[in-house]
Amino acid sequence: MSETTNGKSDIIALNKVGKTFWRGKERLDVLQELDLTMKEGSFEALMGPSGSGKSTLLNLIAGLDVPSSGSLRVAGVELSQMSEGDRAGFRAANIGFVFQTYNLLPVLTALENVELPLLLAKLPAAERRKRAQTALKVVGLEDRMSHYPRQLSGGQEQRVTIARAIVSDPKIIVADEPTGDLDRHAANEILNLLGKLNTEFNKTIVMVTHDPAAAERASICHRLDKGALAL
Amino acid sequence: MIPISYNVRSLLVRKTTTLATAGGIALVVFVLAAALMLSSGVKKTLVAGGRDDNAIVLRKGSGNELSSSIESNTVSLILAAPGVKKDDTGAPLGSGEVIVVIAQEKLGAKPGQVSNILVRGVAENVLKLRPEARLVAGRSPKPGTDECLIGKGIAGNFRGMSLGEKFELKKNRPVEVVGVFEAGGSSFESEVWVNVETARTSFGREGLVSSVTVRLESPAKLDAFKANVSTDKQLQLEAKRETTYYEEQSQGTALFIAGMGWVVSVFCAFGAMLGAMNTMFAAVAQRKREVGTLRALGFSKFSILSSFVLESTVLAVVGGLIGLGASLLLSFARVSMMNFATWQEVSFSFSPTPRLLIGSLVAGALMGILGGFLPALKAARTSPIEAMRG
Numbered sequence: 001m002s003e004t005t006n007g008k009s010d011i012i013a014l015n016k017v018g019k020t021f022w023r024g025k026e027r028l029d030v031l032q033e034l035d036l037t038m039k040e041g042s043f044e045a046l047m048g049p050s051g052s053g054k055s056t057l058l059n060l061i062a063g064l065d066v067p068s069s070g071s072l073r074v075a076g077v078e079l080s081q082m083s084e085g086d087r088a089g090f091r092a093a094n095i096g097f098v099f100q101t102y103n104l105l106p107v108l109t110a111l112e113n114v115e116l117p118l119l120l121a122k123l124p125a126a127e128r129r130k131r132a133q134t135a136l137k138v139v140g141l142e143d144r145m146s147h148y149p150r151q152l153s154g155g156q157e158q159r160v161t162i163a164r165a166i167v168s169d170p171k172i173i174v175a176d177e178p179t180g181d182l183d184r185h186a187a188n189e190i191l192n193l194l195g196k197l198n199t200e201f202n203k204t205i206v207m208v209t210h211d212p213a214a215a216e217r218a219s220i221c222h223r224l225d226k227g228a229l230a231l
Numbered sequence: 232m233i234p235i236s237y238n239v240r241s242l243l244v245r246k247t248t249t250l251a252t253a254g255g256i257a258l259v260v261f262v263l264a265a266a267l268m269l270s271s272g273v274k275k276t277l278v279a280g281g282r283d284d285n286a287i288v289l290r291k292g293s294g295n296e297l298s299s300s301i302e303s304n305t306v307s308l309i310l311a312a313p314g315v316k317k318d319d320t321g322a323p324l325g326s327g328e329v330i331v332v333i334a335q336e337k338l339g340a341k342p343g344q345v346s347n348i349l350v351r352g353v354a355e356n357v358l359k360l361r362p363e364a365r366l367v368a369g370r371s372p373k374p375g376t377d378e379c380l381i382g383k384g385i386a387g388n389f390r391g392m393s394l395g396e397k398f399e400l401k402k403n404r405p406v407e408v409v410g411v412f413e414a415g416g417s418s419f420e421s422e423v424w425v426n427v428e429t430a431r432t433s434f435g436r437e438g439l440v441s442s443v444t445v446r447l448e449s450p451a452k453l454d455a456f457k458a459n460v461s462t463d464k465q466l467q468l469e470a471k472r473e474t475t476y477y478e479e480q481s482q483g484t485a486l487f488i489a490g491m492g493w494v495v496s497v498f499c500a501f502g503a504m505l506g507a508m509n510t511m512f513a514a515v516a517q518r519k520r521e522v523g524t525l526r527a528l529g530f531s532k533f534s535i536l537s538s539f540v541l542e543s544t545v546l547a548v549v550g551g552l553i554g555l556g557a558s559l560l561l562s563f564a565r566v567s568m569m570n571f572a573t574w575q576e577v578s579f580s581f582s583p584t585p586r587l588l589i590g591s592l593v594a595g596a597l598m599g600i601l602g603g604f605l606p607a608l609k610a611a612r613t614s615p616i617e618a619m620r621g
């Protein structure tokens with residue numbers, strides 16, 4: 001992590017990152033020579049037209065995928081050469097996920113869904129339960145713990161997802177269109193919550209969004225166009 | 232590890248598919264358990280004929296009574312051997328017996344259909360030698376007559392084989408049924424007992440017996456008796472405990488039924504396994520995003536693999552328990568079958584043992600594990616990026 005003038009270090013650093021997909025023989029250079037840094041504790045948005053590579057970039061930062069070229073350091077770890085198994089461990093330790101489609105397991109209750117990431121840490125069951133309850137309190141759903149996802153509204157489901165994302169206390173939260181499926185009111189609640197995680201819990205938040213109102217909440221907004229950063 | 236409640240509840244969500252798949256496995260476990268129960272029933276019935284304080288003497292290497300023959304004049308030698316019990320009159324408790332098989336027309340079947348019946352030429356003291364055989368109807372045959380007893384397993388099931396009727400032992404050699412006996416469910420109940428002389432003269436066995444059965448003073452006297460009987464190498468005799476003999480006799484039939492059960496089950500198991508595989512493949516496809524999410528959260532490929540194998544195993548065990556439950560209902564049924572050692576019809580029951588029940592259940596679980604493996608492997612290969620796809 002490189003020190004910078006204001007004392008905060010870069011938690012995310014991309015150096016000439018490229019990502020190429022092959023569709024049969026057709027080569028798709030989705031990201032090209034991308035240089036990008038993000039500071040620890042910042043709230044940054046990624047915007048850009050559909051197909052510009054926002055999700056691809058977010059997946060790289062989250063350790064879901066590896067770049068085709070360049071180097072990528074996240075939370076002090078070089079991800080570009082990391083094996084799939086090691087990346088799974090990296091994600092469990094460092095990344096909280098907020099999905100556009102929430103992705104709660106439908107057969108588990110809100111509390112059980114939030115407990116899931118803790119199953120990867122060696123914690124006693126009582127401790128897991130306690131932490132999951134705390135996380136649900138943070139998102140204001142202490143009265144919905146035993147509800148199944150289908151018994152919750154979209155906004156509530158997304159709050160459960162956020163509780164699941166923070167329960168193991170990762171440094172970074174990645175969110176791909178977290179408000180994409182929500183109405184204005186519910187979207188604002190989610191954005192408030194992300195803001196709170198950023199300011200009160202010092203989480204670094206990387207959020208992909210189409211919504212200018214959502215991007216407003218971020219301190220920095222990056223624009224992506226055809227796989228390159230635009231100004 | 233992914234909690235098992237996730238798998239159980241996922242199975243409950245797909246009730247119909249789960250039940251249909253479990254049903255296939257239930258069927259296989261049922262067939263297997265039924266065959267093994269029958270096999271153990273056969274063993275039980277055949278072994279029930281033996282007493283551990285009785286010894287049977289056969290010609291060395293003959294394997295069973297049917298193919299054994301011993302000269303009549305050695306019978307008295309055998310009866311005089313040490314260890315043989317004496318009755319109240321001081322006479323040794325034992326006798327030489329002649330065993331032959333006759334074909335007899337079965338009643339209630341297709342006309343002309345015959346089955347083999349074992350005919351045992353016995354001495355007058357047969358009921359003392361085998362106290363578990365008890366008259367349930369009629370009387371004992373008068374000595375020296377062509378009267379006979381029949382086991383209750385064949386009474387009324389064959390032409391001429393009912394109390395008071397006559398049948399031909401051989402052409403122009405009718406015998407009359409004067410009594411019916413039971414013998415603790417053993418294969419004796421499927422036999423005809425006639426006077427040994429009648430059997431000898433009817434079948435040209437003059438001067439010979441098939442076997443000699445004696446009562447020992449105690450089960451422990453077997454070794455002494457055995458040693459004495461086999462000392463004279465010229466006589467070529469071999470003595471065994473009666474229970475051991477019947478156990479050996481049941482081996483072939485019991486193994487045959489168990490073997491058939493396994494063969495049929497293995498074939499059915501392929502179908503049931505493919506069913507489980509199909510169900511699990513569908514489940515994996517349906518839950519692609521769930522699995523992707525678990526992978527994104529950091530669950531390893533191995534934990535996904537084991538989770539789905541576990542799910543399939545739970546499914547199979549449920550099916551297996553249903554199959555076992557159904558097979559246990561068979562313990563109320565009886566079947567009539569050929570005993571291959573003597574080519575005689577014997578009726579058997581399904582007899583469950585803990586070992587075979589557990590074995591069948593394990594076989595069911597194994598189907599789940601094998602059928603679930605490929606789908607689980609596919610699930611484990613799900614990319615975590617699936618979680619991000621809209």
Ligand SMILES: Nc1ncnc2c1ncn2[C@@H]1O[C@H](COP(=O)(O)OP(=O)(O)OP(=O)(O)O)[C@@H](O)[C@H]1O
Binds near residue numbers: 021050051053054
């Ligand atoms: N696994 C893949 N294989 C092939 N092409 C891919 C793959 N993933 C993404 N792409 C392509 O890369 C390009 C960028 O995709 P990406 O999902 O990053 O866009 P996006 O900016 O997130 O768009 P949207 O706003 O619609 O979500 C698209 O053209 C897409 O078709």
Ligand SMILES: [Mg+2]
Binds near residue numbers: 054055056176
């Ligand atoms: Mg996208």
